[in-house]
């Protein structure tokens with residue numbers, strides 16, 4: 514078990530806080546402030562408990578000197594200050610005298626923010642390659658390290674792993690956001706109430722091999738939709754028309770099906786169309802009669818019913834990857850159907866991990882029907898693969 518922020522005494526301590534302020538920006542303006550709002554509970558808790566907070570985050574990728582102009586965190590500091598109703602001193606640097614003096618002058622219950630950690634990537638990718646001196650330097654600015662950035666936890670960067678390794682044993686912990694992610698994803702996968710039904714979809718088998726293999730061990734059933742279903746169907750010898758397929762994954766799909774011992778459930782019908790367009794004609798066909806000139810863009814109603822039979826008895830549901838091209842309304846019904854089945858469940862733990870699946874559930878109006886929607890696309894995928902997340906691993910144990 515990793516330490517959480519409430520396990521540490523923050524009073525009068527300089528608290529280095531890695532947050533996820535990687536918000537979408539357009540012409541210097543924040544277009545979605547959800548991530549800033551989400552960080553408030555951890556920040557407020559630390560302020561109320563007498564910490565001197567030094568907060569920092571990455572923002573996008575910084576590859577050229579010009580990137581600095583639109584990838585700086587000034588606007589985020591301004592917005593954070595408004596949301597906290599409190600001064601947030603912004604230091605437009607990632608190191609140096611101005612930062613060190615600002616840290617030295619911080620009083621208990623005050624907060625400062627420094628610049629985008631990836632500005633350090635311009636000089637030899639120091640942040641992203643976890644440069645040893647950089648992690649040591651940042652750690653030297655504080656007494657305690659709190660990691661509340663789940664979205665980068667699958668990366669070993671200086672601003673998470675580097676600091677954690679240098680802050681001293683016992684002096685690091687995760688914040689409330691990371692705690693919640695670990696709790697829900699961990700409960701769903703490591704100690705699930707059964708049956709555990711996994712629903713997998715999305716674009717490619719190749720993106721999800723690790724997830725399928727891990728879930729073959731952990732889940733009781735794996736329902737597969739999305740484009741990846743066609744690689745499995747073709748591996749079974751079915752004609753899939755012009756549907757997306759990964760020819761080089763047919764053998765793998767075949768062996769996964771054999772290994773699965775009936776755990777993998779494939780759709781029995783699909784919504785097909787000649788073109789990848791919402792306004793082209795579409796119809797639902799059995800997966801045994803897909804026309805040569807058509808592609809499957811969603812699971813059909815019979816499959817939604819079949820999947821519902823499994824979902825309705827689940828005590829735990831883990832979902833990664835939409836069932837069809839949900840961005841086009843005519844091919845969103847399978848994904849909506851699965852959302853409906855999950856929404857009807859009572860007393861089950863239901864978790865979404867995956868960038869597009871989360872976006873689908875939110876845009877289709879089901880955000881509040883899940884126990885938890887993970888905020889970390891890549892990080893939640895690696896968690897579902899059963900991988901250790903270095904950004905979490907480096908944090909002190911209880």
Ligand code: ADP
Nearest residue numbers: 715716739740809810834837838867868869870
């Ligand atoms: P996640 O981000 O949840 O892990 P993926 O990135 O793997 O999901 O896949 C999401 C994408 O898969 C969506 O953009 C969706 O349109 C696409 N997709 C789903 N089903 C199909 C299909 N049958 N044909 C083509 N694309 C599909």
Ligand code: MG
Nearest residue numbers: 867868869870
């Ligand atoms: Mg995706």
